[in-house]
Amino acid sequence: MTGPMLVVRDLRTSFRTSGGVVKAVDGVSFGIDRGEVVGVVGESGSGKSVMAMSLIGLVPEPGRIDSGRVLWKGRDLVRVPQREVRSLRGREIAVVFQDPMSSLNPVQTVGRQIAEAVLLHRRVPRQAAMDLAADAMAAVGIPSPRRHLASYPHEFSGGMRQRVMIAMALVNEPDLIIADEPTTALDVTIQAQVMSVLDEIRQRTGTAILL
Ligand SMILES: Nc1ncnc2c1ncn2[C@@H]1O[C@H](COP(=O)(O)OP(=O)(O)OP(=O)(O)O)[C@@H](O)[C@H]1O
Ligand SMILES: [Mg+2]
Structure with missing residues (x-):
């Protein structure tokens, strides 16, 4: 190309x-x-x-x-x-929204929500989707990702919730992540952490990022 x-x-x-x-x-x-x-x-x-x-x-x-x-x-x-466009969205191009509290479902575990993002685009067994969710959570630096699959959004801090959003965006290994001010709701230290998570992902996977 x-x-x-x-x-x-x-x-x-x-x-x-x-x-x-x-x-x-x-x-x-x-x-x-x-x-x-x-x-x-x-x-x-x-x-x-x-x-x-x-x-x-x-x-x-x-x-x-x-x-x-x-x-x-x-x-x-x-x-x-x-x-x-809908079939590209989430698969080739993923979006990270500004406010994770309004984008995450409060009554569903984060593991389930990330796994749903996989199942929307790929025919894999539910358990495999959960494994990919745990991998994505590890990739964005969420500690004990296996255990946190069963956590609900309100059990996380704002920075960790934003990491969940990024995990959801990258779980399908998109070519481009569009992040519209992914850190404005966070304090400055956490902002820096989220940005470095995004940059690590870019270096490791070659995903392009529009900020
Ligand atoms: N649903 C809408 N109906 C009417 N006007 C809208 C709507 N959404 C956005 N706009 C207008 O479009 C313009 C651009 O808005 P946009 O939200 O893209 O700005 P932004 O650069 O993202 O601002 P911010 O930095 O505050 O997020 C603004 O003038 C806004 O009022
Ligand atoms: Mg804006």
Whole structure:
């Protein structure tokens, strides 16, 4: 394959509200190679989150992509059927959201939730999915991962919950992890730890990261 794995060209996403049209993403272009880390910088409200959502077909109502291309391994995700984007999401491209408390299910063990991410995309026995979940938890530095398979989100600290989110993102060995401010809810020391976990994963697996 030639060229970057992801090429974004002149992407424009807007919200049509009663107050008028909000141009949230207004002509963004960039590329990401395998194993590369790309950081998105901008003030609050500049469109970082909407851009991340636009890449993977998750623009919330009443938003829409007006124009541009999101070329993933040569295929334009803006134009392929939603079903195809959905099947890529979590498998080839994984997302880590900002707030793990609202993204994790409070009444299900973390092991089960990570295993579900596996079972969504792969036909493996449930026990094998649990084994992969434990491996992913070990990879993000959660101590005693076997034992913690049976833990619930509220039993973890904020930093550990964010690690669970990253474990869920990387369990299917995606080519790209999109992390939209994965550490803003955390204190500075924990932020640094989560970032170094992401960088270790990149070095070990060659996963590209969009931050
Ligand atoms: N559901 C929505 N309806 C209408 N406008 C929206 C919606 N979501 C986002 N916007 C608008 O899109 C613009 C970009 O928002 P976005 O959340 O992407 O900013 P951001 O750069 O991620 O900010 P932050 O750093 O605070 O997370 C803002 O003007 C916001 O008001
Ligand atoms: Mg944001």
